[in-house]
Amino acid sequence: MIVAEQKPIRELVEMVKDFQKILVLGCKGCVTVCNVGGAKEVGVLASALRIWGRKTGRDLQVGEHTLERQCDPEYIEELRGIVGEYDAVISIACGVGPQFVSERYPTARVFPGVNTKFMGGAVAHGIWSERCAGCGQCVVHYFGGLCPIARCSKSLMNGPCGGSADGRCEIHKEVECIWDTIVRKMTEQGRLNELIEFKPPKSWTTARDGGPRSMIREELVK
Amino acid sequence: MSEFKPRILAFYCANCASSAANVSESMSLGVPAGVKMVQVPCTGRIETLHLLKPFEEGADGVYVAGCQEDSCRYMSGILKAEKRVAQVKRILEELDIEPGRIETFKLSAGKGFRFAEIASEMMKRVQELGPISGG
Amino acid sequence: MSEFKSGSNLEKVLKAGHFAFTGECGPPQGANLEVLKEKARHLKGCVDAVNVTDNQTAVVRMSSWAASLVLIQEGLEPNYQMVCRDRNRLAMQSDILGAYAHGIRNMLCLSGDHQKFGNHPESKNVFDIDSMQLIHMVKEMRDQGVFLNGQEIDEAPRMFIGAASNPFADPFEFRVHRLAKKVAAGADFIQTQCIYNMPKFKEFMKQAVDMGLTEKCYLLAGVTPMKSVGMARYMATQVPGMDVPDELIKRLKGAGKGKVAEEGIKFALEQIEEFREMEGVAGVHLMAIEWEHRVPEIAERAGMLPRPQI
Missing domain, CATH: 3.40.50.2300 (Response regulator)
Known part of the structure; x- marks a missing residue:
């Protein structure tokens, strides 16, 4: 929501x-x-x-x-x-x-x-958390189903940065280091090798950087 | 200012605070005129809007009298009420109205004296604050 | 030309098998060149190259490339730092072209501290590409002669490419893999975060050596001498990803009044001695923060002088 x-x-x-x-x-x-x-x-x-x-x-x-x-x-x-x-x-x-x-x-x-x-969801009653940056080209499947674009403070595709400590982000102890979670999850799934692959720069053309966005679905247009 | 007769609305819990009210009555300890008492089944069901409406309609103070934290019949009713009272305090503050015009009080069933005392305390407090309307 | 990737002094020193010694210099928070030149004077002749920080800790300072040029004029070799926080891929590539055209030959590619830490926390950050992608971009510019979009470059910038590694950040088990990624992406040399926890660093180095990473790149161990007990405590508690053992703080405290700085230098010298002998360590990166005037003394006592002339 x-x-x-x-x-x-x-x-x-x-x-x-x-x-x-x-x-x-x-x-x-x-x-x-x-x-x-x-x-x-x-x-x-x-x-x-x-x-x-x-x-x-x-x-x-x-x-x-x-x-x-x-x-x-x-x-x-x-x-x-x-x-x-x-x-x-x-x-x-x-x-x-x-x-x-x-x-x-x-x-x-x-x-x-x-x-x-x-854009996010309720993680507990009265507590909401961001999940999506609306970049227009979803990549969560590369990262154990978690989004580093929305959830890493630096939107790193090849994290975690050197500021990750005890699973917390360098910007604030209350912010989860999503890269720590991604690494743990991919390790548990036996997919660490996928994280070791270099992720090339993302194209931001589909994000807000490409200009104001709209969408037309011909089959729905009256 | 001596003309100012505060109007106060009090929500009180049907369990603990109402027993206190009975004890208070039996002790012939009345609440001051101007304090209107509204009994509720549980203070946890008092919504933010219930706490704001009296102010909208002319009240000068509002308070909630409920259970002590460890003796609430519905476990956490008074804690919920306390959070909503805190929210209304913030709203009042933003409107440049003294947050002290709304308060939560916790008391157990036997405290008849305290029940009457709270009413007088709020009356005295609001009397000192004066009327809400700046005009 | 073909013998070297960039032909920088740092590259030559490392390639010749010397134990490298690099320094660091933060540009001024203003246009005052005298401050910068003063720092340069202390470092001259003591180090093989000087890192020039790029809006370090997200505090506005003179641009890294401009300060690097000043160092060149002063007879020092800069290691031009670039962070991903403040520039998109257009600005990065154009800055790299300009820096190279003016004689800059070393570059350190970093993510950059979040702007929240700095003096303009209200700013918008960029992070168009990350440090890994920056390393790769600089390599492709050099080796393939192309921009990130694949377009050919008329005279490609040939940089000796550096990257940072923090062995003390979490998750520890992944740190060596991230180092491997940086090497694979194109890093020629690595400068580590300040090291205080020697046992943990040794563990990290063993992993790096076992994976053959130190054969593919030169690793310089980061050293920052502690100036005071307060600084040690600050580093221990306030700087994310910094590992300062209690024993070191105790040791500094034990030095007694007026002798803490000397004890800090002694510890740094002991570290340098250990790094010289450590398998896979190709040099030391000395980050004497606002302590440039003590670098000649540290270099001397560490037996780093004179620096090799190649």
Whole structure:
């Protein structure tokens, strides 16, 4: 899933301080799963904004709405007739959401309510971890099913570097050295010889380095 | 400021804290006027939004009275409540509202005196903080 | 020309079978050339080549190639360091061409410390290619005369290619394999991380010798004299992948007030003596961090002087 975290409320109220009618817009996709942008969080943020209104003596009207997904025009359409009622929209979907809303409703003032962090998963309740860098050319099978592009601080294809200590990365003791894990796993699988092979430079043409990406699937295009 | 009569909402656990409430009542120890008591089956089920809503609707303080950590009927209810109270403290802080307006208290079933004392303590604290509205 | 890969002094010294002695020099955090020239003066005549660090510990300093050129002007041979953190393959190749065109003949290929450690932690890192791929790229540029994309180079840069090895990082069992990868990728010489744990280094060297790696490349053992007990403690606890045994810290402490630096030098000299005799070790890389003025004395006492003239 796409993992996000809420922006500090202080930053959000600064963004919308000149508006009176504010819509907090949630998404039932990834951000609901990572407890940051679903209906529940819409309620909490809307309530916080109302408390701020009370504190600062503002006559705020805060609306709440949660879409099935904010990354699909069909659901964004649902806001027709709603967006126009508000001076500002705070989207608490990933970075895709505020853009889809902005693109569909050109006059709307749309603000991001969360910071989109990474593609990853929940490793424990309340703890998420990055797994994919979206490089566009998956290579995890060379590395015991683990991705050094996303998970090594230096994206080394031929690691581990000299900063690996006790299975931890040099940048922080709380960061796993994925190369340590890769070496251990490949050793256990009796595939160390594959790691000893030189891995040539990666082509980043399929990654963000190749420019903004899009994808067309002819069989699905109407 | 003497005109300020704080409104406080208290969530209290149906197990330990409510027994304490009974003991408190039997001791004729009342809670101050202005403290509205809401009994909940377990403080672990109090959501963040439940703690925010009272502030939205005019409360000046909120507290949760639940079990002691070692005697919670549902094992970890009060710990969950404590984390949510901490979250609301952070939200209030970001809105330049004193985080002391919300608190968690842990007490065992027999502490009737403490039950009444907590209410007075919160009342005194919020009284000193004054009203929320800056206007 | 054909006899040597690059014809650098370091290559000649090693090829002639001399026990090599290299030094290190961090470029200034500014455009002050006097600081650099002062360091160069201390090192001149004491070492076969001088490593010029590339934004070491991710702190901005004068560029490695520019400082290397200054060393050449001062009559020293640079070992031009390049890290993968700050440049993509375009910048790397163009810098290599420029460095070679101006007379730089040795190059040390490194991943580079993460920028988190440095004075611009907000920066974006590159890591387009890794150190292994950099080694291979420099080799292909030299031996095949082609850029990374296969395009022919009009006058290829002929570098004597160096790589680093840290025998003390984890996982230990894989370290010798990574060294083997670097040798296979094209490293002509290896400079190791500072060594303090001699038994562990010997174990590593035995593996390297058994695998025949020291016949395929020259391995220079890394030595950094401890200046103080504080430095030893810092290295032991704060520098990732550094192995400083407690006995060494005790020994330094035992030296008593005002004598710790001398004890640090003594330990370094004992190490150098041991490396001379150790199978597979072709030289010593002395990293006297901000202690360049003590290098002549260390070189003298280690019996490294005079340096061979080839």
